[in-house]
Amino acid sequence: MASGGSRPNSGRKPKPVALTLSAAQQQQIPVPGATPQMIPPIHLSSLAQLLFADIAAMLEAQGRAEPQWAQIVALLAQRLEQVQRFQAVLESTGDTCTSTTIRKVDGKQVTTEMIRARPEVAMLSEAMRHAQSLLGDLMLSPSAAMKLGGGKKDGPGEFDDF
Incomplete structure (x- = not known):
């Protein structure tokens, strides 16, 4: 068994410094409005695709439209279609x-x-219950919106000093 540390010129060659990315470049900070659109899955009916587009527009208006949520939004659109x-x-x-x-x-x-x-x-009843749950998961219900917005703020009170 060899000892004495690493040998010169052994192992993988390091990347040139020009090819390495800075920490900010690696994080890829998203630019508002530059996120890809949510695309409805092809298995949705025409009514469900309309509902999907409506829900995606709500999320986009709030700046929370993420492509990875497309399947959850599709499930909500299907449930809302079933309710109808x-x-x-x-x-x-x-x-x-x-x-x-x-x-x-x-x-x-x-x-x-x-x-x-x-x-x-x-x-x-089951479809409505599931749709309500999905609306809460996507933070589109009024109670979830209160959590998202920080809730209603009361004015200063007399016990604020405690």
Whole structure:
């Protein structure tokens, strides 16, 4: 086993100083307005693409449009589209449906009718809950906007000295 330290001219050659980047150049400080646009995924329907563009415009107006959030915005657009679709079904057919059941009781046929909530009611509720959660994740809900903006500031009070 050799000892005595490194040998001259062994190992990788160092880069020329002209090719090394300064610390500021390596960080690549983003310039406002120069961020790439959020591009909707191709699997979105035309309505979802319109919703995606609307949400992306909101984020861009706040200076928070990041391309890596495109999938979350697409998921929110899909959920908002589902909310619209389920709401349209419920408006045209109503919130309830009737199911008829025929059973035999003591040798006789008994017909019972039950009024139940349509399946779209539960699907609409779940889609709205998920959309609200995604709006909070993207800081687009009013409560999240209060956190983003620092909240409402009260005027100076008499107990500020404590």
